[in-house]
Amino acid sequence: GEDYRLCLKREMREELGVAIKIWNKLLTTNFNYPDRVVEIHFYSCSIDGAPKPALGQRIQWVSRAELGMLRFPPADLDLIKLLTNH
Secondary structure, eight states: OOOHHHHHHHHHHHHHOOEEEEEEEEEEEEEEETTEEEEEEEEEEEEESOOOOTTOOOOOOOOHHHHTTSOOOGGGHHHHHHHHTO
């Protein structure tokens, strides 16, 4: 029941230790996994501070052109296509 924007702000603070300003929704997509269906809402944001992964994940900044060379979960592929085509 959490608002999507509030959820995104909370997750960014908890997972990466940054505050964000949310601009606009980029995309809503659904993906069917064998055991569940996920709906993901992607937003354009700006961040305040340098992200630091709280759970030991590996992160890096890449150009849009480099996105196509990286592996992403299948549910994220619509967003990657959107970003690399603009």
